[in-house]
Amino acid sequence: MDVSIVNNDFYLSGMAALIGDIDKQLMVMLRDGRTFIAFLRSLDQFGNLVLHQAFERIIVGQQYADIPRVYPTYRRRWFYLFVVCLAQISNAFIWINFSPIANLGVEYYKVNYDAINWLSLMYMIVTIPFTLPSTWLIDKLGVRVGMYIGVWMNAIGSVIRCFSVLASIGTQGRFVILMFGQFICALAQTFILFIPTKFSFVWFSEKQRSLANAIAIGSNFFGILLGSILSPIIAPDTSKIPLLLYLSVIPALLAGILSLGMRSAEPPTPSCKAVVHIRQPFLLSLKRLCRSKSYVVLFIGCGIAIGCFNALSTLVEQMMCPFGYDNVTLGICLGFFIGAGSLGSLVFGYFADRTGKLEEISKILYTASSVAYILLVLFIINRVPRYFIYFAFAFVGFVSLPLSPISMDLCLECVYPIPEATAIGINVMASQIIGILMVVIFPKFGRPLNEYEMSIETCSKDSTDKIVVLNYSTPLYIMAFIMVLMDRLPYELLFSIATHLDSPKDLCSLSRVSSVFLSVSRDDRIWKRLCYRLYNVNPPLDELKQNFYNLFTKILVPYGRYLGYWKSNEMYYGGLIVVHLKISDGTIIGE
DSSP: OEEEEETTEEEEEEEOOOBTTBOOEEEEEESSHHHHHHHHHTTHHHHHTSOHHHHHHHHHOTTTSSSOSSOOOOTHHHHHHHHHHHHHHHHHHHHHTTSTTHHHHHHHHTOOHHHHHHHHHHHHHHHHHHHHHHHHHHHHHOHHHHHHHHHHHHHHHHHHHHGGGOTTSOHHHHHHHHHHHHHHHHHHHHHHTTHHHHHHHHHSOTTTHHHHHHHHHHHHHHHHHHHHHHHHHHOSSGGGHHHHHHHHHHHHHHHHHHHTTOOOSSOSSOSSGGGGSOOOOHHHHHHHHHHOHHHHHHHHHHHHHHHHHHHHHHHHHHHHGGGTOOHHHHHHHHHHHHHHHHHHHHHHHHHHHHHOOHHHHHHHHHHHHHHHHHHHHHHHHTTOOHHHHHHHHHHHHHHHTTHHHHHHHHHHHHHTTSOHHHHHHHHHHHHHHHHHHHHHHGGGGOEEOOHHHHHHOOTTTTOSSOOOOEEOHHHHHHHHHHHHHHHHSOHHHHSOOOSSOOOHHHHHTOSOOOOOOOOOOSOHHHHHHHHHHHHSOOOOHHHHHHHHHHIIIIIIHHHHHHHTSSOOOSSOSSOOOOOEEEOTTOOEEEO
């Protein structure tokens, strides 16, 4: 790479190492920083990895670059957070509102329990194929466009569901309409569910990010709480199911209207240092996620924790009604479950912000969750007094639901700087897959009721149709066993993550990293002029030279290797770069 001075202008030319079929020579006139950045962006993926702010921060140091030392935040972020939370509440309410009244749904739509379960399964199944497209769109177009798509699809789906109560439509046709509306809402979830983490990362400071993420994700739990409590109250019998569908439209439309007030996808200035760092292209992000052992372990662990929650929320009525619990009791149980979970998310999110000990908090939560699930299963099967049941649900919620935001923060720490929506979207996809397997497989392990259980069950109470009721003791034991199994996995395997930017060695998955040959000028005039032309400041020359060296050895070369612009041989990592600094008469200052 040559830096020359010709007629008081700088010219920058670069040549990658001639290894294999890689032979690229790059030339750009360096009149000011904007020209250089335009040049970098012209290099497609490779150039996009070196953003303006990152280049400034590495070249001249944060205190001299055009990056604020105090990162400002903006008050409108709280309004945006409210819109995100309302969208989460509305979408979750629509997902869960038939689970606490599954027996009424069976009677109203003249279907079986499996068909009602598909209203919940629809959300999980749709997430799997549409996660990657939706996360790509969110990362590509930003939070605002992702919100527009999500909230308005959610509103349209909720309106379509209301047509399923029209008497002029046949019984089978009504349920098809309900499923179609549920599908639209499930498709909206793939946008709504993946926005909170990216939104909190972009708009909130480092000291507020975990709390904002916990509030946004906790809103999803709060929507499930409302659906679990209000559904049995609003629809105590089949005649009130239309009212339940009508009321579910209100928050969906309100979220859509308020989303129009979101004026920008990102704040005018970065909210924290990490926001200005380099970001990786989508396909390369997927490749790195697959190579990260830490992420794969968190992928499984978080997936099982959230999958158990999804299965319990979906099958709770079918699991508990054989033991004599009515719909009102189920609603209260889910209320304690989600309410305590939302509180736990806020509490543990606050401590995570204050202490930064995500790893330790996660260990505590996994251990406590295994104990909580054992207590819940034993209390349900042995029909203990109801206040013990309420306590068990609250305990499970308080220690298991915070695993969702905490694990997502851990994932971002593990794979940074991969885009947030991509990392979280694939993580959520794991939970949906596991949840689907549980919802589909658990009923297969149910057994017919004995004579005593048939005398106390409430599943078919007041029903004019014959409903097949099963005892879910075995599935409950399996769920508790899965959580205990996760807790017993070695913590060194579960939580061996790096809480900082991965080193080039880790990034490129190479066993060794050798030095890159880089010569710099010994003439201070060259450095002073280069810095002044770029930034109009005069930083200490030693710091400037060191940071300039770091730019090539820690950013350009590793990412060039990762993208295939350079290929390593037996001696060198990332190819060989030699920098020649020349002045107009051709004298080589440094080589």
